Amino acid sequence: MIEMERISKVYRMGEVRLEALKEISLRIEAAEFISIMGPSGSGKSTLLNIIGCLDTPSGGSYFLEEKNVAGLGFDELSTVRNRKIGFVFQNFNLLPYATTYENIELPMLFNGRSGKRRRERVRELLEMVGLVEWQHHRPSELSGGQQQRVAIARALANDPSLILADEPTGNLDSKTGEEIMGLFVKLQGQGRTILMVTHDTHIASYSQRTIQLLDGRIV
């Protein structure tokens, strides 16, 4: 699924040079559920963003499903994100003015799916995350757990094989966090690969493997 070889990421701020990732090599098989842990500033989000094609590495090679992602341009990366990857964020990142329905539909607006197929898919996802009654509400009218379920449904809109979650339970109480983990386990059961950044060892225990980061290196 994912093959990374000596991936590095360097930030330059004037004179200061900051190596956020130092020659990370990584291999992840399809349908794995992996958690990434490590202290703050160790490079977890940076790594996840590179895997998610939101960011580009400064060096090294990265193959996603046998496709070399390193040399892709802006719009090509958008296409990869659209088709293969679903993101779940700590702060949900939903469009505040759009309804549950519209938020879930959003990724499908960028690949020319017909209106009928979009409607069917949104309905499926609403049922899956249990928000059919909430489809016309805006995020501000939903609880944190409900908002995260909207975000997960949105991440699944184009049926991606890879789910990336950056502290998905960071803003939720422990009970709601467990519910979200329940959903993740179900997604893994469908054969999806899941990478999740977390600080919580209990949440991490839902995954089968943990990658520990420290100062931009895997330990």
Next chain:
Amino acid sequence: MILTFFRNLIRDLRRQPLRTSLTLSGVGWGTFAVVILLAFGSAVSRQNLKTFRGVGQGFVIAFPASTTVTYRGLPKGRLVRLTPEQVLLAGQKIPGIKRTSFEFTATRAIRYRREDVLNTVRGVTVGYGDIRNIIAGEGRYLNDADVSQKRRVCVLGDTVTENLFHEEKAVGRTVFIEGLPFTVVGVMKKKIQTSNFSGQRDEHCAFIPWTTYSALFGDKYIGSLIFQPANPADSKRTIRLMREELGKLAGFSPDDNDALFVWDWTEFEKSFSIFFLAFNVFLGVIGAFTLLVGGVGVASIMLVVVEERTKEIGIKLAVGAKRRHILWQFFTESLAIVLLGGGLGFLFAALVLKALPVEKIEEFVGIPLLNPTVGVATILILLTIGIISGLMPARRAASTNPIEALRK
């Protein structure tokens, strides 16, 4: 897809009612100004051209004077005298001349019952009416039979008719010119005439067949000749040929400019049209600048909107939006504001133009109308400004870095 597009657009605009209404009114006001300026501008030009044409249309007028150079043994200082036959013959010979005419003119007594006036009487040809825009409002203009049979008929100007007949109907009655009876066959349709060349304006004149005039009053030589080049741009060449032909017939040199005193009315008309074209371009530019200010308002507000909506752009990019999706979203939004504001301004201008007291202003500025030229010009200006003011914010939006945007 289209439906979603408009729903999102309207929602985006409604989310910021104050901002939307400010930008809308900016563009609306600009459009209003453009439309009103252009409508008035074109009306003023039309009105002026119309009154200018009251004297006639695309013609040249020439007055025989005296020679200033010797010609084939003839001394200088001779009076140039032209007969109707010479003029008509010259007109026929010269290619590129549409109509040739001439007139005998004098101030004469005209009487009807107890009303008595001293007005200009013109002895003219049938073609004269076409050149000078003398159109019968009642009855008819002079015809070929009137001329060939030297009939005692006349066409009266509208004002002299009023002075003589008051409320009475003039056509069919008899008036006396220098004591001789003439039947009124037509009354000239009222025309606005701001320029003239000899005698009174046409509204005060009586027009009679030149043959009648010559027979009754004994005139042999014409007062002035007028002709119409088929193509007004061709006037210079036809004037030269006319000097040559008439010079041969009446004995003066074609290079003797004073022998025939020529007014090229087509020249006046040309400079007149150019002046008013410039005038309208000037008004259009002023209007366009007003509109441009509105467009700058839209652009700067949209830049703020892009800034505020960075997070939204980041989210869309994260789920797979391409640059063009973002570009299109902000571009259409600006364009929609400009077109909507423009539409409102246009509508408002149309209402104002409709409500104008036309009778009161027509004499001075004509009737300001929303003619196609004004409409097309406004739409072109609006589109240009909409595209310019939409493109900049849209490009800014499309160059957003997704990670930076999501961090907001």
